[in-house]
Amino acid sequence: MIPYSKQTIDEDDIQSVVDALRSSHLTQGSRVHDFEQAICKLTTANYAAAVNSGTSALHIACLALGVGPQDCVWTSPLSFVASSNCALYCGASVDFIDVEIKTGNIDLNVLADKLATAKVNNSLPKVVIPVHLCGRPCDLEKLRALSIEYGFKIIEDACHALGATYKSSSIGSGLYSDISVFSFHAVKNITTAEGGIAVTSNREMADKMRLISSHGITKSPDSFVNENEGQWYHEQQLLGFNYRMNELSAALGLSQLNKFSDFQIKRQRAVDYYKNKLSDVCDWLGNNDPVVISANHLFVIQVDRKKRKSLFETLRNNNVWVQLHYMNIASQPFYQELGFNAQEYPNTNRVSEQSISLPLYSNITTDEQDIVIALIKQELCS
Ligand SMILES: *Cc1c(COP(=O)(O)O)cnc(C)c1O
Numbered sequence: 085m086i087p088y089s090k091q092t093i094d095e096d097d098i099q100s101v102v103d104a105l106r107s108s109h110l111t112q113g114s115r116v117h118d119f120e121q122a123i124c125k126l127t128t129a130n131y132a133a134a135v136n137s138g139t140s141a142l143h144i145a146c147l148a149l150g151v152g153p154q155d156c157v158w159t160s161p162l163s164f165v166a167s168s169n170c171a172l173y174c175g176a177s178v179d180f181i182d183v184e185i186k187t188g189n190i191d192l193n194v195l196a197d198k199l200a201t202a203k204v205n206n207s208l209p210k211v212v213i214p215v216h217l218c219g220r221p222c223d224l225e226k227l228r229a230l231s232i233e234y235g236f237k238i239i240e241d242a243c244h245a246l247g248a249t250y251k252s253s254s255i256g257s258g259l260y261s262d263i264s265v266f267s268f269h270a271v272k273n274i275t276t277a278e279g280g281i282a283v284t285s286n287r288e289m290a291d292k293m294r295l296i297s298s299h300g301i302t303k304s305p306d307s308f309v310n311e312n313e314g315q316w317y318h319e320q321q322l323l324g325f326n327y328r329m330n331e332l333s334a335a336l337g338l339s340q341l342n343k344f345s346d347f348q349i350k351r352q353r354a355v356d357y358y359k360n361k362l363s364d365v366c367d368w369l370g371n372n373d374p375v376v377i378s379a380n381h382l383f384v385i386q387v388d389r390k391k392r393k394s395l396f397e398t399l400r401n402n403n404v405w406v407q408l409h410y411m412n413i414a415s416q417p418f419y420q421e422l423g424f425n426a427q428e429y430p431n432t433n434r435v436s437e438q439s440i441s442l443p444l445y446s447n448i449t450t451d452e453q454d455i456v457i458a459l460i461k462q463e464l465c466s
Pocket residue numbers: 137138139140163164166167215241243244267268269278279280
């Protein structure tokens with residue numbers, strides 16, 4: 085079976101996790117801190133809070149920005165449900181911004197129009213969560229300008245975009261947004277099995293996210309509200325969660341990071357191979373904008389929606405385990421019940437109906453890619 089994605093685990097990863105298992109701390113040791121530092125270095129962020137999933141990272145990012153029941157959060161409907169669920173966890177309401185056909189990222193012209201209307205209606209969002217679909221950054225400069233004009237905060241859902249750059253700055257740098265979130269689920273560009281991280285250039289925000297991810301409990305004397313009674317003393321200052329990353333995950337993440345640039349070179353090579361072999365056959369999400377470098381998390385082809393289903397089935401029937409990224413979030417029964425209507429996002433529906441995510445992972449072989457390419461050609465060119 086050729087999966088759409090899979091982890092790359094070598095002996096050094098296994099050894100790193102075994103070392104963590106043999107160490108004195110399985111949780112709250114030094115590896116999580118080291119992993120946070122390593123992600124800061126890679127993304128050029130100042131601060132990082134490592135947690136147990138990308139979803140938890142989105143949740144604590146929303147909470148740190150003060151999202152609550154009075155607020156609205158806007159995001160892309162062409163994403164994983166966690167991009168919008170995170171706002172609902174905070175009791176906030178959600179709205180969606182339709183995407184561009186070419187990239188599948190939120191359409192900033194649609195956003196600008198919606199903001200102008202919202203300003204008149206006094207219903208501006210507190211936070212906008214752009215999703216860098218497939219690892220290709222959206223136009224952050226334009227988004228930043230809108231955030232300044234309309235006074236909203238930005239959380240980048242960069243779960244696909246570790247290693248991507250926008251205008252020569254790393255995604256996660258904090259130049260254009262308040263917080264960026266990455267996931268280390270097994271299918272992502274590096275993995276900690278389950279895991280995620282929120283990065284920021286704002287110290288206060290980072291402290292708040294750490295507090296929220298560990299029960300709201302602090303042990304650091306400089307932040308105590310009441311008198312420090314002794315060495316046992318700690319304070320719960322808000323209602324937090326246990327979202328902490330464990331040492332085994334951090335150990336895996338650290339060894340994965342050693343190989344990250346190699347992973348990315350291999351992903352780029354695999355994507356170039358698909359583009360080269362499929363250019364006469366079908367289109368794909370993304371464009372050649374030279375100001376961005378994609379992290380190449382996904383390679384999503386676009387095929388006539390009347391042929392999509394049969395191509396998808398042919399690939400699956402031949403053990404090529406393709407996927408769909410994504411169904412329109414507004415079309416999910418849970419969201420329909422909240423009153424959303426998928427028809428309000430025509431570009432999202434169009435991209436979704438035409439999409440198939442082809443197998444892409446750092447150690448995919450040319451032989452595997454050739455099998456996928458041959459099946460696509462056979463189905464679309466016969
Ligand atoms: C994977 C993913 C998430 C959630 O990450 P988990 O670590 O699985 O919780 C959120 N948003 C997007 C776009 C993702 O791809």
